[in-house]
Amino acid sequence: MTEDRDIGLPARRAAIDILSSALARRAGVDEALTRPAFRNLEPRDRGFAMALAMATLRRLGPIERALEARLAKPPPEGVLNILRIGVTQAFVMGTPAFAAVTTSVDLAASHSSTRAFKGLVNGVLRGLLREPPKLDDPEALCPPWLLARWSAAFGGEAALAMAALIADEPATDLSLKSSAEAGRLAAELEAQVLDGGTLRTARKGDVAAWPAYGEGAWWVQDASAAIPARLLDVQPGESVLDLCAAPGGKTLQLAAAGAQVVAVDRSAARLTRVQENLDRMGLAAEIVTADAGDWADERTFDAVLLDAPCSATGTYRRHPDVLWAARPSDVAALAGVQSRLLDSAARRVKPGGRLVYCVCSLEPEEGEAQVAAFLSRHPRFRIVPAQAGEAGAPAQSLLADGTLRLLPHHRPGGQDGFYAARLQREI
Structure with a gap:
């Protein structure tokens, strides 16, 4: 782990800022990384701050359970965050016990809102050092509502296997x-x-x-994220539309395969990054800033790829904050967006052309249910079943109907959770 005994309080404050932002809202981590508290750190300190915050998020459930057992009542959130990173330093990052406690007490003492709790921070952390907590229990690693959903969808054994991966840095x-x-x-x-x-x-x-x-x-690009573009099996010279294209990994795949690619996304800022990567790779694509649902262009394409906005629960290995920022209501709220985008994608497929729909979500409402509803609305489309092992997908990810439910534990070392379906329009 990072050698951190010479890294001071500013890096730890930045870690707390990342943690508190991640717990407050979606995209909170990205927002925190733009603030001076993080950006003004030396590179080594930035690395430590990010590692500390991510390690805390990966084990947040067990950390909370350990702290609750030693707190008569919850202290202010700022104090909780100091305790959280203190536990992570002592039991995950390999920080010497004295440094984990001392820096945490110093953090509490350094601000008027937490100064009165420095004795509590000292006592709680020293107590945990005497009786070390268990921080790798799969049932505690995952928020209960998500573990219940995964158990209902995939079975209890699979849900625990997925939860066990939360603690591992991929x-x-x-x-x-x-x-x-x-x-x-x-x-x-x-x-x-x-x-x-x-x-x-x-x-x-x-x-x-x-x-x-x-x-x-x-x-x-995660191994799972590379599979949907491979399912399209594009040939050199084919016209391909990549909807919701940013951050651009699939655009690069399609362009590298020799396709004539149009990449559409509503975020101009994110498309700038896509163009930079195309330039670095020596590849080309037409970049369009537009809402994929109501893009006015009337062109149709040999193949269309829609990686739809979703709850992103499948990305928790690299983005553990999604587990704690996600809410049950997110799934239902996004279902309407996905349906609208699928209908838009269907209009842009040539007769005989292919459409791949995918989401980096573990929630069936965003995957299997979306495709079932789409086929009922669009009888001219049918599923083109994937074959076992096709596109690099693990064999156990293949569903009976030929679509793919890529679960994180299906690949040794893990992979992002994805759903992908390959569809074809009749001629």
């Missing part, structure tokens, strides 16, 4: 511009080649400094 997955380079790049990046051609590496640090980044040989 490796980094890379998609390649050319599969012919897999052997060389796997050696240079000390990576494993997964089914489908994704590289998985345990490397840490700034990816821009990794081998072959500058030459545009690869980009970061």
Whole structure:
């Protein structure tokens, strides 16, 4: 773990800011990373702050349970966050016990809103050091309402297997511009080649400094996220529409396959990043800033990919904050958006063309139920079943109807949770 005994209070304050933002709202982590409290830190301190906040979020459930057992009543949220990162430092980050306690007490003493609780912080942390808490219980790692949903949808054993992955920091997955380079790049990046051609590496640090980044040989993309574009099986010269395209990994896949790609997203800022990655990779696509649901362009395409906005519960391995920011109402609220976007996507598929719908959600209402409802509204479309192992998908991810329910525990070392369905319009 990060050597942190010389890292001071500013980095820990930044970690608390990231944590509190993550617990307050969706996209809170990204917002916190733009603030001076984080941006003005030295690179090493930024790395420590981010690692501390993420490690706390990965084990937040067990940490809460351990703290509740030692608190007669909940202290203010600012004090709770000091205790939370104190527990993480002592029992996850490998910080020496004295440093974990001392820095936490100093944090409490440094602000008028928490100063009166420095004795409480000292006592609670010292008590936990005497009786270390269990921080890897799968039933505590996942918010109860989500664990209940996953158990109902996939069975209790699968739900616990998914929850057990919450505590683990994932490796980094890379998609390649050319599969012919897999052997060389796997050696240079000390990576494993997964089914489908994704590289998985345990490397840490700034990816821009990794081998072959500058030459545009690869980009970061989870193994599951790479599967939907492969399902389209685009051929050189085909016209392809990528709806809700940002952050752009699928756009890069489609362009690398030789397709004529139009990438549509409502966020101009996020599309700027897509264009930067296309430039780095030496690839081209037409970039359009528009709402995918009411884009006025009348063109139709050989293939359409819709990675719809969703609750994103499947991304918890890399974004543990989603577990605590998500609400049960999110799923129902997003269902209408997904339905509207699917109808828009259908209008843009040529006769005989293909449509892949996917979401990085573990909730059936956003996956299986959406496709069932779509087929009832659009009888000219049918499912084109995926085959076992196709596109690099684990065999156990294949459902009876030929769609894919990619669960995080289906791949050794984990993967993002996704649902993907390949559809075809009749000629």
